[in-house]
Amino acid sequence: MPARRLSVVVTRRLPEVVETRMKELFDVDLRDPDDRMGRDDLVAAMQRADVLVPCVTDMIDAGMLAQAGQRLKLIANYGAGVDHIDVASARQRGILVSNTPGVLTEDTADMTMALMLAVLRRIPEGLAEMQAGEWRGWSPMAHLGHRVGGRRLGILGMGRIGQAVARRARAFGMQIHYHNRRRVHAAIEQELEATYWESLDQMIARMDVISINCPHTPSTFHLLNARRLRLLKPTAVIVNTSRGEVIDENALTRGLRAAEIGGAGLDVFEHGAEINPRLRELPNVVLLPHMGSATIEGRVEMGEKVILNIKTFADGHRPPDLVVPGML
Template sequence: MGNVTNGNGSTQKRLRVAVTRALPEAVETRMTELFDVELNHEDRKLDRDALVAAMGRADVLVPCVTDRIDAGMLAQAGPGLRLIANYGAGLDHIDVAAAQARGIMVSNTPDVVTEDTADMVMALILSVTRRIPEGLAVMQSGDWQGWAPTAFLGQRLGGKRLGILGMGRVGQAVARRAKAFGLSVHYHNRHRLRPETEAALEATWWDSLDQMLSRIDILSINSPHTPATYHLINARRLKLMKPTAVIVNTSRGEVIDENALTRGLRAGEIGGAGLDVFEHGHQINPRLRALPNVVLLPHMGSATVEGRIEMGERVMLNICNFRNGVRPPDMVVPEML
């Protein structure tokens, strides 16, 4: 492990940083300048043993959402591991409490994915309500026979009610965009927003999720995956919704009972769905994939060049603060989750 010289002339060891997936070139280059970094040039997903081995070699681990790090793995971490600097905002793949118990700090990259994810929510809403993939498929097949008055009839957004489940950073960004489309904003959250924030968003708060679901035309799920939100949208709640309602999820797949959603869509009890995340990762129910009123995306809600670079910058900021003996600005503790 090499050394670096501080401004006062003293030297300190370069931190050993293990990165689990390939990151944008600009991020990897800067990391190489700052740290003794171990990169994953092949961008292959590390299995459990490989992750444990990386934790044994590193002072800092930089994982992604695809890396599940549980208490058993943390128990095998090397004595040098003191920070898990997650490349991403979500943390349900890391046992934060177990890390804290072993004296390992955990940080994430909030804020930087907010606007990009909110853009994708609106893209999915438009795609499902205006049947864009169906039109695209006809054009790509060469079967289009020309314009017809009743072809590809979708729904107008203006005047519809949007329900937002989870009114954090992303939920509020979605609300701001929804206003521009003429949508009436409703929301359910663990805590009600401050009056001035609620007024600025022109949002109506519902203490009862059931009551909100029965009244809205579109549901946007923007809540994290926690024990309390697992299958929050279940078969019973899906039956409360209008048969023309549309569900969009860019948050965590586990919030929806995917089998129940598939059954509801197949039975015509739900109008459509736009999903960027799935309950079982990349293992998607084939019956869901076959439905014409469903838009499925490969977890690309935050996938912009600018966003990915900013995520890397936040990771490096957290690591540099840790190296300098300062609390990482995005440090997470279990009480925050």
């Protein structure tokens, strides 16, 4: 008699090739239509599944995990960040958590550079003028932005993505600086020609562009708070493709409106889709709908990692991308 296949519940639609492979391997409940599960739906899913496959829009807290029952054994997160999951509570209840690190590094770094260019060269303003049919021809003083080459880039978080951003920025002629929990290996510093700052305050006060590439953890919540934002040069630009909670969004908005900060390129926001409406009004701000990792190739690779984690677990082994509280 064949072994029982794991029951897997997927909370959002995934690329067709990923869903098809999951169907071949597991007893899968796919999401259709592709809308966000409510709290009660998530709890019900955890009660009937051996494995839950959530994503960043699914907030899974201790109270929900307490209702999951005995069946759920693995939360195979579709994404690298797991700040939406109470990992410590899950582990206490014998529920493993895995993620999909590494596959979105290059895509997110590409979008970081795109946002830098968009803000510094005022690309959205030019695009809006063209789409409105208001352009009347070239003039020497129109649409003046700032040159990227020669600017100092301060990277907050020098992990995989931070290093990928640094490599791209070097190709544009930027000077690389960084702040990190721990100083990276000397060989990496030498390769990137990167200057390490132990003091975040000292670094951000001297940078032309700040790129946020650190995860959201209790220690990074509002790491760029009102006090630190006041240290920025009035011409400085902030780019965030990591997590919105790292910045005090209200303080950032006040600084941008008062011309105390030169501009911002944001792909993530402190309160998810609930964006401060005053940000939308500012011409020196570029807002994107959390699309930094949105490539077909990246989404498929994320799905392949999820499948590998589930399959390894089903075979009685430790998932290769297991998340433990000490990593956070």
